[in-house]
Amino acid sequence: MLQANELDMYTAIKDAIIEQKLRPNMQLVEEVLAESFGVSRTPVRNVLRRLASEKLVTVIPYKGTFVACPSTHEAKEVFEMRRVIEAAAIRKVCGTLTDDQFGQLQIMLDDEHEAHKQGDLLGALRITGDFHLRIAELASNYYYYHYLEELIALTYVIIAFYGMKKNRYCLDHEQILAAIKQGDADIAEQLMVEHLSEIEASLDFEEHGAKPHSLTDIFKSRSYAAVKR
Structure with missing residues (x-):
């Protein structure tokens, strides 16, 4: 289990990955991270x-x-597994909420x-991940939630690496939620599977994103005064 200072560092680095500040293939240099967070290299290694x-x-x-860089094959496996877990989870919650x-x-x-209206696409992305996780949590199966949390982070x-050609989360999620409320497990599962398949299909496997900033630049704006050695 991570110590308090390690948990702070873990959360900050994970958030930077999710917020696409730390880009795929970017090296996480122990010395730079230790200096940025004001800790020794031992907690950095534990977090990594x-x-x-x-x-x-x-x-x-x-x-x-290095920040993970899933291959096309690995990316497809992530979505394949998400469809399996989320199809099962959504069937369990239909009509029970x-x-x-x-x-x-x-x-x-x-x-x-x-968030979409304000142009906060990354904020919307975080919310959509939370929406999917909440459904898994409501299914009352620890393993649905545990494994889906890792898959969503991936x-x-x-x-972040491949980019997306389009974004229609809001409409899809409204339809999924309506099916859940109606208790129509077949339609809810179909909509969820189609939704995840559309996200996968929208990935631009030829697009590799912009050059990232340095580790120091990414973390210097955050306050880690409470993080101790």
Whole structure:
């Protein structure tokens, strides 16, 4: 288990990956991270090991640690597994949600719509991930949530690396939520599978994104005064 200062660092690095500040293939240099967070290299190594176990970074012997860069085949495997898990999860929640739980999901979609309206595409992406995770959580199966959390984190990396040709999350999610409320498991599952397939199909496997900033630039704007050695 990570210590408090390591957890802060883990969260910050993971957020930077999700927010596409740390780009795929970017090297995470231990010395630079240690200096940026004001810690020794030992907690940095612990954090990088945790991120490596989640497949968010790749450790290459004698070269270093790099933000993961899923191949086309690996990206397709991520979406294949997401379809399996999320199809099962959504069938379990259909017709079982309380008014309060349904309201929570609707608030997420309202926030997602507002983020799109404000042009905050990364914010909308985070909300859509939370929406999918919340459905898995409501299915009351620990493994659905646990494995989907890792797959969604990998999805952020995949989108950061390959980019997307289009984005229609809001409309898809509204239809999915309506099917859940109606208790129509067949339609809800079909909509979820189609939604995930469309996201996969929208990936631009020829687009590799812009050159990233340095590690120091990425983390210097954040305050880590509470992180101790």
